[in-house]
Amino acid sequence: MDVLIFMVSGTLAAATALIFAAMGELVAEKSGMLNLGIEGMMATGAAMGFVAATVSGSYTVGFIAAALLGCVLSLIFALLTLVFRANQTASGLAIGILGLGLSSAIGKKYESMTLPGVPDLPLGPLAQIPVIGPMFFQLDVMVYLSMLLIPVTWYVLNRTRLGLTIRAVGESPVNAHALGLRVLWIRAGCVAFGGAMAGIGGAYMSTAYTPLWAEGMIAGRGWIVVALTVFGTWMVPRVAFGAYLFGSISLLELSIQALGVNVPSQLMSALPYLVTIFMLALISRNTLFIRLNSPASLGATFRL
Amino acid sequence: MARLVLVPRETATLLAPLQVAVLALVMTLLGGAVLFVIYGVSPLDGLHAVFVEPLLTRYGIGEVLLKMAPLLLIAQGLAIGFRxxxxxxxxxxxxILGAxxxxxxxxxxxxxxxxxxLPAMVVAGMLAGMAWAAIAAWLRTQFNANEILVTFMLTSVALQLLYFLVxxxxxxxxxxxxxxxxxxxxxxxxPIILEGTRANASLYIGLAVTLVAVVFVRYSFASYKLSVGGLAPGASFYAGFSSKRAIxxxxxxxGGAxxxxxxxxxxxxxxxxxxNISPGYGYAxxxxxxxxxxxxxxxxxxSAIMALVYxxxxxxxxxxxVPDAVTGILQGILLISYLACSLLLTMRLRLVREAPG
Known part of the structure; x- marks a missing residue:
């Protein structure tokens, strides 16, 4: 039972950073913007969040600072791709590289320092329920916020005028423009939202999940986030499901060690990436399904 | 009234890429200067240390040549695909697999x-790199799996494989x-090619690959087909060029490079x-x-400029x-500046005069 409690509560925590970043990336991709710089934005968010929280003594300040910096980085991406009409793939990689450099510069003096970590939300009697309590109600506030973000993202994208606008821009920017929608501003807004969410996701890693800063701690999660949008075929519930699946896989490493199974630790560390490759191939092989669901203008430069 | 507008270039010019590269370098120098001010270092001293000092000593030049070799090799290979x-x-x-x-x-x-x-090692390394990249090619052509994501994930796997082996x-x-x-x-x-330094003969491989790349890009039909596939996938499909073969x-x-x-x-x-085999050469x-x-x-x-930045x-x-994180930031600024300026590859600025009233 202890293992089960550990797996469930651990999965929820491990998936939180992925949920934030993936919902942000999903919104950006829905507007036609393929932002491959998520890894760098999460890393910068992690460094910034940790440093800001350490200096100010407030986790809230840490998350806000991380979100703002993620936003700034993503706006550089927007500037490159929307104003200077640069290739989205190359621009995303450039921002990713800049973000990784920036994260190491910001966190340099704080390398290997630790924080107490965002405290669990006091949920009183709920937390006392046997089994269910430790599984679901002894977690920090960001875990619950990430859970809330899933239905909110779904609702906004699928049931509001704003969501319709975003999807229209992503499906056909030329027609959206003809309708009088401000394609560039809408795309910039979606990318900025994605950057802020990636920043928060990164900050969650360094202030709550493993409350310390170490260079390279994002370890490919930003790329897993990009892969998640493909697994989820750009549908909110599926993307969220994918994030929880990956949360549980990253826990497997710890659980297997705890069970005393003798597997090389490197194989377990490589597992999330191997599973990503496998899932990617599995989902993508249905070319028609992918084509029907991906935003039609995804990755294409908008020209009038 | 006169104002600057962007107009499409009618003809390709050799001058445009040069303009863009120089403009990007100037922007990077400016960005670097700001960076050094943030670190409380005189920008001139900082830029001097990064862009001039390595070239003043034999050892420094050797180091630049040493770092240039892998960057040159990797970039020549990647460019074929990027096109x-x-x-x-x-x-x-x-x-990592080649190593x-x-x-x-x-x-x-x-x-x-x-x-x-040594020759056997060279061949084995090339084949191993090709084999690792072939996984991505197979998954892309057979299962439509995005090669960007797969190649990244394979890098993380390669790193763990390396850790396991060492x-x-x-x-x-x-x-x-x-x-x-x-x-x-x-x-x-x-063997060392410049006495008193660490620069070695692998640079010759890089230069040889460059020569092959020049001939390949300029004279081969295969390269032409790749370019068409990149620039106009529709035209490429219509002409019957295989996109799977291109991948x-x-x-x-x-991968081999x-x-x-x-x-x-x-x-x-x-x-x-x-x-630690590589300080991020693959990404650089x-x-x-x-x-x-x-x-x-x-x-x-x-590759020479990037090696200089390293x-x-x-x-x-x-x-x-200043901390070594500066290298990463400068690399990022360099690429971002280039991408921003690359608008000038296809467009040019023109001064337009409008009649008053």
Whole structure:
């Protein structure tokens, strides 16, 4: 039972950073913007969040600072791709590289320092329920916020005028423009939202999940986030499901060690990436399904 | 009233790529100056340390040549694919596999005095890099799996494979449990080409590959088909050019080149297999390829500049005391500036006068 409690509560925590970043990336991709710089934005968010929280003594300040910096980085991406009409793939990689450099510069003096970590939300009697309590109600506030973000993202994208606008821009920017929608501003807004969410996701890693800063701690999660949008075929519930699946896989490493199974630790560390490759191939092989669901203008430069 | 407007260029000009490169460099210098001010260092001292100091000593030049070799190799390979819009971002992983394959030979045949050992390592490294990239090509052509994501994930897997090997099967049994292999024998290491430095003969491989790339890009039909596939997929499909073949060619070529770069590291400055083989050459290679305008000659210059930034970052750490993170940030600024300026490749600024009233 202890293992089960550990797996469930651990999965929820491990998936939180992925949920934030993936919902942000999903919104950006829905507007036609393929932002491959998520890894760098999460890393910068992690460094910034940790440093800001350490200096100010407030986790809230840490998350806000991380979100703002993620936003700034993503706006550089927007500037490159929307104003200077640069290739989205190359621009995303450039921002990713800049973000990784920036994260190491910001966190340099704080390398290997630790924080107490965002405290669990006091949920009183709920937390006392046997089994269910430790599984679901002894977690920090960001875990619950990430859970809330899933239905909110779904609702906004699928049931509001704003969501319709975003999807229209992503499906056909030329027609959206003809309708009088401000394609560039809408795309910039979606990318900025994605950057802020990636920043928060990164900050969650360094202030709550493993409350310390170490260079390279994002370890490919930003790329897993990009892969998640493909697994989820750009549908909110599926993307969220994918994030929880990956949360549980990253826990497997710890659980297997705890069970005393003798597997090389490197194989377990490589597992999330191997599973990503496998899932990617599995989902993508249905070319028609992918084509029907991906935003039609995804990755294409908008020209009038 | 007069105002500046962007108008499309009617003809391709050789001047445009040069303008863009120079403009991007100037922007990077400005960005670097701001960076040094933030670190409380005089911008002139800082820029001098990064961009000039390495070139003042024989040792510094040797270091630039040393770092140029892998960047040149990787970027020449990647550019072939980028031109076809096949984005291999996992050169780092292919480099690691090349290094591993070469090391296996060097360790297995340690003690032979055959002069064929090094050439065999070169071939093995290239094949291993190709094989690692082939996984991505197979998954892309067979299962439509995005090669950007797959090549990245394979890099993470390659890193874990390396960690496993240097702490296990390939570890030096007399090495006090350090995660590294035995030191390679002299016949398993590239000869030094500039006395008193660490620059080695793997640079010649890079230059040879550059020469091949020039001929390939300029004269081969295969390269033309790749370019058409990248610029106008519809036209390429209509002409009957196989997009699957393009993916295979792009990934095998770039994987092989990255594998060669890996051989150059273990059979060069490292002289053994260890945990840290590359300071991100695989990713920097992406910048070099784009910065060189995906043109083999452009890439030659771009790799020299990028190598200078690498070495200059180390020099700046020593002489003006800024952290080595500056290297990464400067690389990012360089690529971003280039991408911003590259609008001028297809457009030009024109002064338009409008009649008053």
């Amino acid at each position: 076809a819009q096949v984005w291999n971002i996992g050169a780092e992983g292919q480099l 591993i394959a070469a090391s296996v030979l060097a360790i297995r045949f340690d003690g032979t005095d055959s002069q064929l050992l 702490t296990g099967p390939l570890k030096d049994p007399m090495g006090f449990n350090f995660p590294q292999s035995i030191s390679f024998a002299p016949n398993a290491v590239f 295979w060619v792009a990934l095998l070529v770039s 990255a594998g060669l770069a890996g051989v150059g590291e273990v059979a060069g400055p490292l002289g053994q297999l260890q945990r 290679g992406i910048i070099v390829a784009v910065l060189g305008g995906l043109n083999p000659i452009g890439i030659l210059f771009a 070495v200059g970052g180390d020099f700046a750490l020593l002489s003006v005391g």
